[in-house]
Amino acid sequence: MAEPEAAAEELDALIDHLGYLPGHFHLEMQLNFEPRSPASLHARDLKLQRDGLRQELVLAAATQRPAVRHLLGAFAFYLEELDEARESFLQVAREDPGNLNAWANLAHVYGRLGQEEEAEACVGRLAGLMGLAGDRGAAGDTPLRAARCLAEQGYAHGFDVGCASPEERARVLEAGIELYDKALGHGQQAIEIAKDKPPILNHLAKIFHFLGKQDMAIGTCNMALDILRDPELNWQAYCTRAKIHVRAYLHDLERSKMGLGGMPDRNHLACAKADLEEVVKVCPGLKTYLDIGQVYYYMGVDAVQELLAVDEAALNQALVFLAKAGESELGATLPELQLLRGKCLRIKGEEANAVACFKRAVELDDAGSSHTEAFGCLLEALMAQWSQAQLSDGELGSEVDAWLRCAQDKYPAARLRQELQRVWRGHTGEVLGLARALVAQGRPALVRLLFETMAREGEGTGPWRGRRAFSFGGP
Structure with a gap:
């Protein structure tokens, strides 16, 4: 292996040539910039995202877990939980020694901890995996390593924290899509693999939903559920489909209140309720409780005059789920x-x-x-x-x-x-x-x-x- 200083210089040159940089702490995400909200609120948002990711980790496919662990490590880092951040990245490195992001992220954490020797060793390991130091054997899988590195970075953009507007959020997601495109270019495995991979389909559905392409989002969710209908293994598709129905109902509700359309279709609420009831059985948590509580609220009130109750039982059920959501430390915030x-x-x-x-x-x-x-x-x-x-x-x-x-x-x-x-x-x-x-x-x-x-x-x-x-x- 080359000396750490020489390896770092060669690594910089190679990065310029390849057009990508391993690791998560340099990405153009709001997560990596100075937070604009007070520290307590920023920490709340980080913990909320981490709470959801921990649920994803339990049910994620083996190939998706490194991407989730990288994000858990990044959130722990910004919450000043450096030991937990280091352990997240180390676990990826242990399970996948060729993971480029793991070594880059570890180098960053070791640098913050003041452990310079460990940081330099990680940089040296990264350089070797990227084809430096004359180690041809290690460089043999460089294109696939690059593809995985970029795909993991693209995945991270969907969980950014701190965007101030929908437009800013859209820019972050578009940057994530660009990284996925680069990953496909390195790996030469086009979107064909997505057709029978629910985790990829679910991620695409979330992006389509945020960008307002609801028909495409629903279709993608349905594709994922046709492949894997078990809510315990594919709860993300149920969640996204429910969000699409709720968004459609609220959109029509606002138009109705402004006199721009007829009454909103309450079938959207029924569909959302059915999906979320599947999720809450297998994956109960703060966000699910809050989402299903919202659905029951709108089922319980008149669409035009919300102060009029039309279903007292639904309102009571909404309060039950909201109480469960409020029991957690995060829910109270x-x-x-x-x-x-x-x-x-x-x-x-x-x-x-x-x-x-x-x-x-x-x-x-x-x-x-x-x-x-x-x-x-x-x-x-x-x-x-x-x-x-x-x-x-x-x-x-x-x-x-x-x-x-x-x-x-x-x-x-x-x-x-x-x-x-x-x-x-x-x-x-x-x-x-x-x-x-x-x-x-x-x-x-x-x-x-x-x-x-x-x-x-x-x-x-x-x-x-x-x-x-x-x-x-x-x-």
Whole structure:
């Protein structure tokens, strides 16, 4: 073997020639950049992805496990669990001594641990496997090693953490597809092998789903399930197909609320429920509980007026699954879980418990988040408590004051304005009553702040035309 320094130089030259670099810590993924969210929220997202990957590892085919272990190691690294990261990469190296990513990732971890000799030994091993140091025997399988290296890197892009927008997420997935294309070029095994490989089909289905190609995603899931219908061995296909049906229902629901289409097809919910019930039997976990809880929620409420229950048993079942999701440490940190639980409780008439859930959801939302629904639901629930004499005028004024200021610090101004407009339009009478109560308390500045959003909506469309003429007095 060449000296470590010489091997490293030769390795750099070879990388320039080959056009790829082993390892996961250099990839153009948000995971490898400085996180934009607070450390606690970034750690939460990493742990959520790791939780799902641990489930995948249990049921993954042997050929797919190294790709999963690499990601588990990367997540452990960024969670400052360096011993666990090292063990993940070592396990890949033990099971597959020719795995290029394993040695590159180990070198990175050893470097962080300050174990320079071990890091250099890994670089030397990597150089040999890539065809350096005159070891022709070791270089014989270089094209296949390169193909596996690139395929594992492409796989990683589907589990990136920290993308700020759907557009950014799409760019990451496209980069992953490019790596798969390179892998096929090195391995000379085209997409033909995907036709009877459920793990590959499932990964393609997820990508098609995210990119909005739902017919292709459904077709790919069905192909995977035709090959392997057992949910214990192919639960990923059931999960993806369920997500597609839920997305279709929510898309049609939003169009219906805007007057752009008819009622959403509730058959989507039935199909999603059937798939997720298969999954929850064999692979229960936080994400599955949350997904099936969401499906039961929409089955339990009227599609036009969500505050009307149409199936009390479905709502109760939603709460059961949401409670199971909330039992885990990670579940307690998810704003979407608190929001959904609060919506269920409010429909059941448990306003105080619903308010507590909505407050927690707002607290858990990331700074800069555009998901303002929890704040809107909180305002609606507070006004409902006030109209039912569960809150006094003073208590309502204090609550609205405190949570509006919290929302201003958390959400983008334009998105917050849209949420306030939605609440005001749906609850005109309550809002006017709130305004009168706040003026009586000597809070005209707060009233002006609330109605200022209406004044900006455009000169006089909708129910708030002319509200600029309201005079509340005071400074």
